[in-house]
Amino acid sequence: MRLLLLFIAVPLIEIALFIQVGGWLGLWPTLAIVVLTAIAGTMLVKSQGAQAMQQLRTSFDDLRDPTEPLAHGAMILFSGALLLTPGFFTDAVGFALLVPGVRNYVLREMKKRVNVQTVRTDRGWQPQDETIIEGTYSAEDEDRPSGPSGWTRH
Structure with missing residues (x-):
């Protein structure tokens, strides 16, 4: 129901704002503002998106939680x-x-509504199947591989 109200309210708000701003500034300045905000927004999104990708890569490299x-x-x-x-x-x-x-504020508010659970273990990897042999x-000699893969067992 909230989503339906959002899909109805947002276009109505936009139409009302276009009428008000267009009446105050005129048609061409209003259209110019719309185009300029799209261009400026695209440039800002591109730069901040690159920063976010770098932070994500860093969190993966450091084995930190990538949620943020x-x-x-x-x-x-x-x-x-x-x-x-x-x-x-x-x-x-x-x-x-x-x-x-x-x-950050939006993320804090979202975290209040979402329950995230993590599992950590300090033990090393233990095979669950006892038939696994490490x-x-x-x-072997690179010129003459023994077997199809060129690897042999000690």
Whole structure:
């Protein structure tokens, strides 16, 4: 039901804002603002998206929880979609999501509603199947492989 209200309310808000701003500034300045916000938004989304990707790579490299960089990346992607949608309300929300403080606030509010559980273990890997036999393999003479793979068992 909320989604239906959102799909009805947002276009109505955009139409009302277009009428108000168009009446105040005129047609061409209003259209110019819409086009310029789309261009500026695209450039900002591109740069912040690259930063979010770098933070995501760093979290993977450091074996840290990637939830926060993923959430920031998703919000940046969503802001890009809003900025490419013509309208003043969607542009305002899109630009707001490009502000890191706003994204942090949204993420904090989302975390209050989502229960995330993680499992950690300090033990090394133990095979569940006792028929697994661990072994060491090394390559024989590279000119004359023994067997189809060129590897032999010690």
